[in-house]
Amino acid sequence: MCINFTPTKNKDWAKSVLNIDLPQGYPNEVYPSYQAPIIIFDRTNERYQCGLAEFGLIPSWAKDKKIQRYTYNARCETVNNKPSYQYSWKNRRFALCIVDNFFEPSYESGKPERYCIQRADRRPFGIASLWDTWVDKETNRQVVTFTMLTCNANSHPVMSRFHRPEDEKRTPVILDESQFNDWLTTTPDLATTFMKWDKFPSLESFKSING
Numbered sequence: 001m002c003i004n005f006t007p008t009k010n011k012d013w014a015k016s017v018l019n020i021d022l023p024q025g026y027p028n029e030v031y032p033s034y035q036a037p038i039i040i041f042d043r044t045n046e047r048y049q050c051g052l053a054e055f056g057l058i059p060s061w062a063k064d065k066k067i068q069r070y071t072y073n074a075r076c077e078t079v080n081n082k083p084s085y086q087y088s089w090k091n092r093r094f095a096l097c098i099v100d101n102f103f104e105p106s107y108e109s110g111k112p113e114r115y116c117i118q119r120a121d122r123r124p125f126g127i128a129s130l131w132d133t134w135v136d137k138e139t140n141r142q143v144v145t146f147t148m149l150t151c152n153a154n155s156h157p158v159m160s161r162f163h164r165p166e167d168e169k170r171t172p173v174i175l176d177e178s179q180f181n182d183w184l185t186t187t188p189d190l191a192t193t194f195m196k197w198d199k200f201p202s203l204e205s206f207k208s209i210n211g
Contacts, residue, residue: 004102020049040093054144055146059088075149103208108161117203128149
């Protein structure tokens with residue numbers, strides 16, 4: 001799972017890999033309800049779009065934003081039938097959250113310690129996500145939100161180290177640059193083929209100096 005990450009601000013990478021310009025005004029670290037850049041594929045105009053979205057998906061039927069505390073990660077095993085994500089999944093609202101790294105707790109020392117996880121080559125990467133829109137009834141403002149997809153990581157050489165010893169190990173679904181277009185243009189039937197960690201790029205981790 002992932003509750004905290006560093007959205008990339010690498011403009012050159014975003015331009016060369018996705019031919020998009022990154023927006024401005026998002027924080028260096030993101031937690032649920034914070035804004036971060038996501039990429040979607042505009043099927044009408046057949047091009048990528050990049051904009052800010054709040055971390056923690058709010059389905060259109062939600063009464064308020066409190067649900068974001070529970071919807072920042074979506075389990076790939078159940079995402080197709082959970083009410084919060086079902087509409088986005090069936091309507092191909094696939095997105096990329098583009099990051100430099102993310103953070104997880106390790107209990108190897110007997111107490112939680114914050115670790116940073118990144119690609120071994122330190123390039124930015126994408127996390128498979130879903131997006132939705134929600135209208136704030138108080139302001140009548142439309143809000144774009146997203147969730148990260150996660151899969152089992154009990155056997156992953158890096159991600160199996162994190163979270164409490166008795167907990168299932170989970171990881172965000174990490175996508176290599178070569179998978180970006182395929183993910184953004186996929187169908188619900190094929191989307192589950194991305195949910196296996198053996199297709200991830202090589203990862204490394206280190207104790208966060210800000211932990």
